[in-house]
Amino acid sequence: MHDWPLLASTNHYDTAVAIRDTLREGDAQSALEGLEELINALSRSDERALKSYLEVLIQHIIKWRHQPERRSLSWVTTIETTRDEIAELREDNPRFAEAFIRSKIWARALRAGHRKAEGAMGKRVPQAELSWEDVFETSYTLEPHS
Numbered sequence: 001m002h003d004w005p006l007l008a009s010t011n012h013y014d015t016a017v018a019i020r021d022t023l024r025e026g027d028a029q030s031a032l033e034g035l036e037e038l039i040n041a042l043s044r045s046d047e048r049a050l051k052s053y054l055e056v057l058i059q060h061i062i063k064w065r066h067q068p069e070r071r072s073l074s075w076v077t078t079i080e081t082t083r084d085e086i087a088e089l090r091e092d093n094p095r096f097a098e099a100f101i102r103s104k105i106w107a108r109a110l111r112a113g114h115r116k117a118e119g120a121m122g123k124r125v126p127q128a129e130l131s132w133e134d135v136f137e138t139s140y141t142l143e144p145h146s
Helices: 003-010 013-024 028-066 074-093 098-121 131-134
Strands: none
Touching: 003 013, 003 028, 013 028, 013 074, 028 074, 098 131
16 A cells, blocks of 8 residues: 555655556556546646746846846846746646736745845845736846947
């Protein structure tokens, strides 16, 4: 008998192998339980990744606003890369629609991104009011030197 919740939360590959082996042994009910736990664990993992990318994105946008003199190609790259990673996660997980992000992740990611931005800047700044457009559509580019 497997402890599916524990196994699925610690190692996805080993869980998949154990499910396969359980199916080969003919215990379809236990394999189904393992599969459900694995699906839930993968879903939680993707949601954590989405939140983490969103926090990094928000952090850099806040720094962009409050430290214009420190803007760099590195910040531009981080903003673009995190947007790409979020887009890929959303493509792979249709449940990560805008409505889901706004209702389940947005407020926590804003708070965490703000806190991380303050830590990186070494100063307190007013709580950011960032719109969906600010985060996902506004262009953040360096001005060419004249």
